[in-house]
Amino acid sequence: MDSPPRRRVVLLTTSILVGMAGFAVARCSSEGDRESSSPALLLVTLDTFRADYLGSAGHPRIRTPWLDRLARRGIHWTEAVSAIPLTTPSHATILSGRSPRSHGLLKNRMRLPDAVRTLPQHLGEAGYRTGAVVSSRLVLGPEFGLDRGFDAYEIVDPEGRPASGEGAFATAAARAWMARAGGSHSFLWVHYFDAHLPYLPPKPWDRLYLADPDAVGRARAHDLQASMRDEGDIDRELVAAQTALYASEVSFLDHCVGELVKQAAPAATPTTFLVTADHGEGLYEHDRYFGHDILLYETSLRVPLIVSSVGGDPTSRAVGGKLVREPARTVDIAPTFAGLAGVSGASFEGRDLLRDPPPTGDALQFVAETHPSRDKATPTYALRTMSHKVVWEPRARRRELYDLALDPGERNDLSDDPPRHLEVLAEDLERDRRVRPVGTPRTIDEMGGGVTEDVREALRSLGYAD
Ligand SMILES: [Zn+2]
Structure with missing residues (x-):
């Protein structure tokens, strides 16, 4: 097992950051200069990924060697938070650089208003090729407007239901896009859904943290959601086993990111990875609950945030490996990419994490909220x-x-x-x-005559039970 690296924790002024980490930033003084200095941009969102389930965050047991390697080469913000623990609105924040109150999506399955401009739109206007590989049609389908600005928006959701190891499909599609359309002036968003309920890690990851194969079988066969609907406690062995399966999903996702790193590493043009999550996950620490949509504890709100450069000329890359204990938010991601691309004039709420100074005073207050689509939960x-x-x-x-x-x-x-x-x-x-x-946020289902039984059942299969 990898032991967590011992590294300095630093507070950084951002003007230092850019030069130190060796991130190429597009400059537009001439086309040739711009072409040579512009990295490929890769946004990876690991749905439902807790900030503390990373070796580079100091977790003593979870194996995430590829993510740790990215953190060692780049910058890892250890205090990053999401504005909302719901997949559709949180991704709207990541892609638009606006808070949920600003872009208007407060529940899953709402549609992004046409007036909200997104990062891929800005990048497309700057000449970037843009692509998305998305692993959940149910909450990130094109009908919710998050496809806006992407040249290609591929849904990798073969069964339309939770499946074991489905991250392999996203990885294959992403690698194909990188081979076909990657390189300078490209932006790819890859979304993985594996760590979301139900926890179904593929072999051999399913036994990484549970040595007893019978315990793996019992945990996988157990109806966790039915248990949580009961008022009583789940037995401790089952809580430990489900937590171990979640940890296995984390390590499987690390493997998937590693496959993307392998794709990017040989390229002459460096790829700037930004790896994050839309929200974390509660693992029964509070209110006898596995999940993320109804609670605003740190387990749900804190997310990983790593920026790291892969490929290109290694001699041009200064040493990274910084843990940054500055406030960072998912609303900062779009402006950070815009800064890397040299795009100016876009209107974002967040800050460019690599260039703008961290907030101080009242600006250090962050609001989060949740509006679960459940009968028994309220905002x-x-x-x-x-x-x-x-x-x-x-x-x-x-x-x-x-x-x-x-x-x-x-x-x-x-x-x-x-x-x-x-x-x-x-x-x-x-x-x-x-x-x-807030008014009454309405999903596309509520605007179109109600939730169909298919959608209700699909939501239930992901743990969004009433
Ligand atoms: Zn999510």
């Missing part, structure tokens, strides 16, 4: 600083306060006797909701 909001957090579910009159610096696992709710600064944070959150009320 929930969170306001987070680098050290503290408030969670508020107004309809349930639930408020939780955490000191993340002292209690990163959010075990000690301080709401019964809150410190004054946490009360202020809670007031800020409630004021924010009053100032910016």
Whole structure:
């Protein structure tokens, strides 16, 4: 097993970052200069991937050698957070550089308004070839508008239902696109869905963290969702086994990313990888729950974020390997790619992580929210600083306060006797909701006559049970 590398944790000024990590940035002084200095751009979103399930994040057991290698060569933001733990809205934020309140998608299966411009549109106008390989038609199909700006938008969803090892299909399609259309002035988005419920890692990854084959079989056969609908606790052995299967999915996804690295490594043009997730996953730490859509704990909100360069002339690449404990958000991803491509004039909410200074003061407050499509769950909001957090579910009159610096696992709710600064944070959150009320977000199903039984059953198969 790889041991986590010992590395410095640093706070960086971003003007240093670009030169230090050796990321080629397009310059437009002349066509020849631009051609030679523009990297291929690759966005990898690992759906449902927890920030702490990485060797490079210090996890003592999870094997992610390829992602660790990317982190060693590049930059790993350890404090990256998602704005919403729902696949369709979170990917809309990643691709548009806008928060859910700004682009308007607050639930799964909503459609991106036509007025919202996306990163691939900006890149296409700058002469980039753009492609997407997406692993879930149910929540990322073209009907939701996230295909906007892509020359090609390939859905890799052979069964339309969760399948074991389906990341291999996305990998093959992505490698084919890279061989066909990659290189300078190309942008590819690859989305993997394997770590999402139900956890069905392929062989041999399914036994990486469970030595007993019978335990693997029992865990895979168990109806986890039925267990969670019951009010009682699941037995500890099953929780451990399901968590091990989730970890196996993580390691399988690491293998898939490795196949993309192998495709990019021999190319003369370097490829800049940005690897992240749309949200994390709760593994029964809170409220007897596996999943991500109804809770705003750090397990759901924190995501990996690694930028790293692969291929090209290795002598031109300065040493990377930086863990950055600066705030970073998924809304920062589109402006960071725009910066790498030398695209200016685009309007994003986020910052270019490689060039713009990190936020300070009030700008360090991040709002997250969720609007689950379940009968028994209601909208929930969170306001987070680098050290503290408030969670508020107004309809349930639930408020939780955490000191993340002292209690990163959010075990000690301080709401019964809150410190004054946490009360202020809670007031800020409630004021924010009053100032910016949400209407009634409507999915394409609700706008078109209701959820069909096919869609309902597909959602249920992914753990979005009522
Ligand atoms: Zn997702």
